[in-house]
Amino acid sequence: MKEVRIGLIGTGYIGRAHAIAFSQVSTVFQLQGKLVREMVAEINPELAARRAEEFGFNRSTGDWRELVADPNIDVVDICSPNFLHKEMALEAIKHGKHVYSEKPLALSSADAKEMVEAARKAGVKTLVGFNYMKNPTAKLAKEIIANGEIGEVVHFYGTHNEDYMADPLAPIHWHCFKETAGLGTLGDLAAHIVNMAQYLVGDVESVCGDLQTVIKERPEKEGSSVMVPVENEDQAHAMMRFSNGAMGVIESSRIACGRKMGLNYVITGTKGSLMFTQERMAEIKLYRHDEPANRQGFKTLLVGPEHPDYAPFCGGAGHGIGFNDQKTVEVRDLINGLAADTPIWPDFEEGWKVSRVLDAIALSHEQGRWIQVQEL
Amino acid sequence: MKEVRIGLIGTGYIGRAHAIAFSQVSTVFQLQGKLVREMVAEINPELAARRAEEFGFNRSTGDWRELVADPNIDVVDICSPNFLHKEMALEAIKHGKHVYSEKPLALSSADAKEMVEAARKAGVKTLVGFNYMKNPTAKLAKEIIANGEIGEVVHFYGTHNEDYMADPLAPIHWHCFKETAGLGTLGDLAAHIVNMAQYLVGDVESVCGDLQTVIKERPEKEGSSVMVPVENEDQAHAMMRFSNGAMGVIESSRIACGRKMGLNYVITGTKGSLMFTQERMAEIKLYRHDEPANRQGFKTLLVGPEHPDYAPFCGGAGHGIGFNDQKTVEVRDLINGLAADTPIWPDFEEGWKVSRVLDAIALSHEQGRWIQVQEL
Amino acid sequence: MKEVRIGLIGTGYIGRAHAIAFSQVSTVFQLQGKLVREMVAEINPELAARRAEEFGFNRSTGDWRELVADPNIDVVDICSPNFLHKEMALEAIKHGKHVYSEKPLALSSADAKEMVEAARKAGVKTLVGFNYMKNPTAKLAKEIIANGEIGEVVHFYGTHNEDYMADPLAPIHWHCFKETAGLGTLGDLAAHIVNMAQYLVGDVESVCGDLQTVIKERPEKEGSSVMVPVENEDQAHAMMRFSNGAMGVIESSRIACGRKMGLNYVITGTKGSLMFTQERMAEIKLYRHDEPANRQGFKTLLVGPEHPDYAPFCGGAGHGIGFNDQKTVEVRDLINGLAADTPIWPDFEEGWKVSRVLDAIALSHEQGRWIQVQEL
Amino acid sequence: MKEVRIGLIGTGYIGRAHAIAFSQVSTVFQLQGKLVREMVAEINPELAARRAEEFGFNRSTGDWRELVADPNIDVVDICSPNFLHKEMALEAIKHGKHVYSEKPLALSSADAKEMVEAARKAGVKTLVGFNYMKNPTAKLAKEIIANGEIGEVVHFYGTHNEDYMADPLAPIHWHCFKETAGLGTLGDLAAHIVNMAQYLVGDVESVCGDLQTVIKERPEKEGSSVMVPVENEDQAHAMMRFSNGAMGVIESSRIACGRKMGLNYVITGTKGSLMFTQERMAEIKLYRHDEPANRQGFKTLLVGPEHPDYAPFCGGAGHGIGFNDQKTVEVRDLINGLAADTPIWPDFEEGWKVSRVLDAIALSHEQGRWIQVQEL
Known part of the structure; x- marks a missing residue:
């Protein structure tokens, strides 16, 4: 089964939610690809290492640029503060990575448009984390x-x-x-x-x-x-x-x-x-x-x-699912879309x-x- | 106790609600005036008579102009279709009657303004039936x-x-x-x-x-x-x-x-x-x-x-009141305002x-x- | 139209609710009989007179026994404290009156049974005020x-x-x-x-x-x-x-x-x-x-x-009715049952x-x- | 950190819920022990192997008796139909395993009592999966x-x-x-x-x-x-x-x-x-x-x-957790109780x-x- 190797940037509140989703998605769903929790980037290497351990990722780095350039990463998952989304996404796209970004895609629609164009030209797939x-x-x-x-x-x-x-x-x-x-x-x-x-x-x-x-x-x-x-x-x-x-x-x-x-x-x-x-x-x-x-x-x-x-x-009905389960559906869509090369939505176009x-x-x-x- | 003699024009759905309120208000509240259900006007005299009987009014007429001119009416209560409100209210005011009108006060704010002016000049009190x-x-x-x-x-x-x-x-x-x-x-x-x-x-x-x-x-x-x-x-x-x-x-x-x-x-x-x-x-x-x-x-x-x-x-709480009880509070405000010569609200000004x-x-x-x- | 003349005993919280229902029922419903608010009994004549005025009744008395014996009363409406229901109902029945009693019918089922028997023998109609x-x-x-x-x-x-x-x-x-x-x-x-x-x-x-x-x-x-x-x-x-x-x-x-x-x-x-x-x-x-x-x-x-x-x-739906409107339905059932000589429910049998x-x-x-x- | 090695018996609806909880618990909580998904038992070896793969467990078996006897299992997790709980729990206890059993503990309180006694004598810890x-x-x-x-x-x-x-x-x-x-x-x-x-x-x-x-x-x-x-x-x-x-x-x-x-x-x-x-x-x-x-x-x-x-x-409030998150709290209590040797509740005593x-x-x-x- 095709591997989908994740590089996660940012481990605050929403990064944790992504990590929880990554941890359970393969048990919940029969995915079409094999999710690999490959690398975590954080603002400093110690925090990155600790989070990698907690979140079950293989490696970590204190430099997100290292992550987006890493050849063993297939998809860059951006959970950083909003003003960093654009730079990180463009850099990831430059390295031919697929991008999974938290909302809002960018600080302005002009910026978002740039990101859409870059992804289109690079032929990478994109997903924006609208959760609900x-x-x-x-x-x-x-x-x-x-x-x-x-x-x-x-x-x-x-x-x-x-x-x-x-x-x-x-x-x-x-x-x-x-x-x-x-x-x-x-x-x-x-x-x-x-x-x-x-x-x-x-x-x-x-x-x-x-x-x-x-x-x-x-x-x-x-x-x-x-x-x-x-x-x-x-x-x-x-x-x-x-x-x-x-x-x-x-x-x-x-x-x-x-x-x-x-x-x-x-x-x-x-x-x-x-x-x-x-x-x-x-x-x-x-x-x-x-x-x-x-x-x-x-x-x-x-x-x-x-x-x-x-x-x-x-x-059964009434047992109930939670916020992280929504993220788990989102991650399923990401992995299946990448593994099977099928459309993913909501993509950067929708984000824009x-x-x-x-x-x-x-x-x-x-x-x-x-x-x-x-x-x- | 000062009498407040009602002339009701219109006995459709909302006229009935007024009639119900008139019927119970004196039992519910200790009013400052004595409400008298004096006269009903409807489009034809037979219907008017039947409604007067049902609603407990003393007299009836098939001609609303007779009602607004009647010397034994203190307040004209307008429950006719909207497009008639203005004409009836102005005529009532001309005869020095207080006016209790259903909403909307008129078909336009210009018309409503005219009614406000007329009431002010005549020194009569007004009330608009906003219910809720x-x-x-x-x-x-x-x-x-x-x-x-x-x-x-x-x-x-x-x-x-x-x-x-x-x-x-x-x-x-x-x-x-x-x-x-x-x-x-x-x-x-x-x-x-x-x-x-x-x-x-x-x-x-x-x-x-x-x-x-x-x-x-x-x-x-x-x-x-x-x-x-x-x-x-x-x-x-x-x-x-x-x-x-x-x-x-x-x-x-x-x-x-x-x-x-x-x-x-x-x-x-x-x-x-x-x-x-x-x-x-x-x-x-x-x-x-x-x-x-x-x-x-x-x-x-x-x-x-x-x-x-x-x-x-x-x-007790939870016993509950209904739509007609709201109208009953409205009628209480009308009767007390007229009997004690105190402000009534929402008046024509608010309606406008x-x-x-x-x-x-x-x-x-x-x-x-x-x-x-x-x-x- | 046949008259149904009410004698109300007791004007506390629940007596007031009855009075409100009596005041509006003829306007709300087209009754089969003509309801007459005839007499109020209270513990002292002054209070009785004041309540008769407030509730729109013709006469009053400080002695309930006078009320139940009055020839111009058709139905005795018992709104007194529970422990008096039995005595009053039996006395009313003795005088051939129909009885409308608040719940509970009596302090024990044995007492209630006596009341059922008395009503049956006398051939009078009964109604218990279960409201809801x-x-x-x-x-x-x-x-x-x-x-x-x-x-x-x-x-x-x-x-x-x-x-x-x-x-x-x-x-x-x-x-x-x-x-x-x-x-x-x-x-x-x-x-x-x-x-x-x-x-x-x-x-x-x-x-x-x-x-x-x-x-x-x-x-x-x-x-x-x-x-x-x-x-x-x-x-x-x-x-x-x-x-x-x-x-x-x-x-x-x-x-x-x-x-x-x-x-x-x-x-x-x-x-x-x-x-x-x-x-x-x-x-x-x-x-x-x-x-x-x-x-x-x-x-x-x-x-x-x-x-x-x-x-x-x-x-329209959502306008809403209240507690006293339930009582008004109850009173309609009383008046129609008495005027048309048809069954009324819930009767003393149900109360028992x-x-x-x-x-x-x-x-x-x-x-x-x-x-x-x-x-x- | 002390390892807690799980042996899961049964992979139907509730076994899946346990598996989901095991998959995410270490990411959600900072556990006091290291959870190891060691072995799955199912009614036949093929199904067991497939579930081990899906659920992220290391090994599998078609014979639950092999699982309860395995020296590399610390806790036996019983998700089989109710009538098997007792036999499996007693066998697990006999091998000195801690037991995490779904409710009801047994088909009768007499059976449950036996299980309580066995666990007490063996000095093992127990947990019953009451979820809510x-x-x-x-x-x-x-x-x-x-x-x-x-x-x-x-x-x-x-x-x-x-x-x-x-x-x-x-x-x-x-x-x-x-x-x-x-x-x-x-x-x-x-x-x-x-x-x-x-x-x-x-x-x-x-x-x-x-x-x-x-x-x-x-x-x-x-x-x-x-x-x-x-x-x-x-x-x-x-x-x-x-x-x-x-x-x-x-x-x-x-x-x-x-x-x-x-x-x-x-x-x-x-x-x-x-x-x-x-x-x-x-x-x-x-x-x-x-x-x-x-x-x-x-x-x-x-x-x-x-x-x-x-x-x-x-x-944040309102994000919401789901059924499997409740199980995740339950599993946290299990792992921490075993790793730190502190009481776990609800135990077999409560189940009984x-x-x-x-x-x-x-x-x-x-x-x-x-x-x-x-x-x-």
Whole structure:
């Protein structure tokens, strides 16, 4: 069986999630390729070595450039802070590596576009880690829509709201600066819901957005009285039109008190509706208008082995899968796509399209008008 | 005790709700005035007489002009189709009557403005029947916000979605024509959520909206193959900014499959949040960010005698009040305001302000730009 | 139209609910008889007069015996404390009056049996105020079961839990004494869920119960340090078998922290299930096992005009009815039954059967064995 | 670091779950020992070899007796059908192995007692796979109770209901026979909720139960018309008293239409309550009666890094963990307990106590009386 040798850059919170997925994926799924946990790169060699040990990788390095150049690496997995994605991906592509990058693909759609072009020219495969569209409920929603069970989609309402920055005394960090993060909550969180919208409804054609930085400065560090300006938005929302004519609204906030994983959507069709919240990730609610008037209602489908991608994890509905299991589905798609040379999605193209929508929202806010995303 | 003699015009669905409220209000509340169910007007005298009998009114007439001119009427209660509100209200005001009108106040904000002016000049009191802000949960939400329990409001998301026109073969009716209804779902449903937004957050300063007529024609009547064009929007949404700086989004649809009473709001503050849906009208969810991190969460408050306006109906939380009970609170406010000569709210001024926001949304859609509501 | 003249005894919490129902019922429903609010009795004539005024009754008295003997009363409505029900009902029956009594019918099933016999001999009609089975959702549940939509019922789980006595310093009151209340939470609350079980599943054949007085003494009055023993149970549960072979469990508590109106049921059939909680009185959840495995789930039916008894109150699903509206349905059944001389339910016979089940549970606890309810 | 070498017997549904846990545990947690996936045993050598490959184990065998005797195995993990647990565990203990067994420990409490004694004499450590008490929400519930946040526990209501046998034409299998399964739904499902009750409330002292076989015969195999008698109960419930005086009810069913993972509990204390359902495994609802009356309500805690055992999996609340993650916590406890020679729980003693409660319930049903569990 063909080997797929992974080089992982970055071992923070999301790097760990990747590592967990790598550790279990071969037991969960019967993969078409043989995953090899080859090398870990971290900012210093000691940390890299420790993580390699913890994560079950063969080798480690304190220099990511060494990793991307290593001949025994097939795919470079980028879990570094956002502002490094572009440089690392381009370098990896230069060495002919396939690239698996965390979202957002880059700090701007222009940068993302460059990355798409580079990958295309090099003929390498790409995957962006949008996580939540790998939840079986998302594929189920897509299947329900494709079957026509809710008719034509006419409205999409989606959010990705969290409250990790709700406390005004939460110290500043790299997410708050243009140079290191680009956009604020749009880049960090809204990327997920835009990807979900495009997955479930189709391409976004035009947008009109509004952004706001509510907490204008934050302590330099925990407990400090030195205040540093926040450079990007805490909350944003936008209206949109999809290429199929459907209307949409998305919301995103990093200060939305009480929303811990507020990736939610409500999809309205001409014959029914779907409702979902990631906080109850095992459930999706389906309403069909063609049922008798006295028996209409939202039905709660609890994801189970009859639904996509679930059975390899658990024997019964209600047992439940978690965040890392989503990543495990994502990794399965990566390994199978590389081993069998078949398309992988969401790829850099999708990553760029998401980024373009986000940039269009920001531009719309600046200019106070609707923006056709193709303007960018 | 001062008498407050009611003249009710219109006895359809909403007129019945008023009648039920009139029938029970004196038993539920210790009113400051004596409510007298004086006269009913309907389109023909027989129907008027029958309704007077059913609704417990003393007299009836087939001519609403007779009612508004009657010297033994103190307040004219307008429950006729929307396009008649203005004419009837102006005529009532001309006769010096106080006016209790169903929403929307008029088919346009210009018309509503005329009505406000007329009432002001005549020195009569006015009340608009927005129903849902009389739910004890709304007053409780207002109290929670006023107490600072969720800090400063930074975001409002509100909807009034229903599905009463979701079936494309549901026949055309007066709600679908400009001449009889003005706006579509905005005028019929969004009026409620705009009123709620202004009640809970404050005045809307600017808006940017999008509207769509999804089902472009409908059968002339049940089962007919003659199709008639729909003249106003089936669905709409808008971004807004409030005068206190908060951002907002509202949505409205009359084709939102599965939403039967989708008057919902999520209010985000700097220290907490509130969530509500009228389909679970006895509940409001409160989140406070200042609780210990391992004990944070949305708490479901079940409305009860410790909350505003509930105890006169029921002895305990969870017993529950209904739609007509909201109208009963509204009628209490009417009677007490008239008997004691104190302010009543929401008055025509608020009705006009709601109408102006809705017109601004429609104008924004036409012009593809943000509109300051004061432009209208 | 035949007159039905009401004599109301008792104007506390539940008497008020009756009064509200009387005030609105003729507007809501087209009754078969003409309801007349004739006379109110209270413990002293001043209070009686004040209540008659507030409740819209013609006359009043400080002596209930005068009321039951009055020739212009057709039906005596008993809203007094439980220990007076029997005496008042028997006296009313002696005068040939129909009787509408609040639950529990009496302090023991033996007493209840006497009342049933007296009513039968006198040929008067009776009604017991079980409230919650008049919720449209209950009739809908009965219809769903009767249609076979959930197959044969095999299991019933029901509760009536509240927390009105959860605070150990809540002062003693008449509910806590054998002489004035008989049983504790069983008589006060479980009566409702037993009635619901019998309504929806059928007669209870045998029971096995367990009772407990958790808070053994309470302050004589608010803030007092004089403690008085509690004489009956704070919490209880029982297993049961129904005459159709189904198994059941009921629970009841007056100290169930957080349950404000915990009248809940889960009914399991061979082909589906129903779930309900009175705290969300407008909803019932229906599951059908014959749906495709990947589309199974509990569907939330929101009660609306397509369901029983709802349309006269409101024009649309989700508008919602409240506690007093349930009482209004109950009063409609009373007036129509008396005016048209048709059966009324739940009558004293049902009241007695409920009481017998409760006594059997208490006896089972004393004897530590299953009890056939026919033993009593 | 000390090695802990695993020998896994059985690779069906639950064996796979163990394998997944073994594959990821070292990446998720920093273990105190080095887990080695040493050997797999299956019914035939080919299957065993294939599973060893899939599950990442070093060796395999078609004979479990070879595995339990192998000197390079430290712990025998028993994932075989229930009726084999006892023989395999005793044989493993005879060879001085530690034992990790799936529930139920044995087909009867007498058998379980033998296993407890054997393990004690041999001085080996034991663990029973009860899964759900390793959900972080369970440890959180225990912490909340231990803190006194809900006062003294006075009532426990728990269920483990599923519907995997609800279809009367679902073919017979080993779960339905006394010889292979012992009890029916009690042994298969109720074991979990009894374990949870003992974990959260304390030892069960006495029980009174009722059992029923609703579907008395089933097809020999899918589609067959040959019917085979079902030998054990489809549904059961029991009342119980705990050693601390609290009352309890448990329910269990394998034909409870719509319940896919109906492991639920409601715990009532003198100062508050907790509610949980495994179908929403990331949430637990907490009510505190000492909050102001107008701000009381159930608060939904969404499990996150501030709660026990969650942070190693995910960076934020709402990301969510799944069934296999619970098993991963269980395996962590196993490895750490063996490596550090510290107590592991739930051990065989707890497995036996659960089994004794279940046997007492069945005996109570036969004899129609309360049973002290110490009678067994």
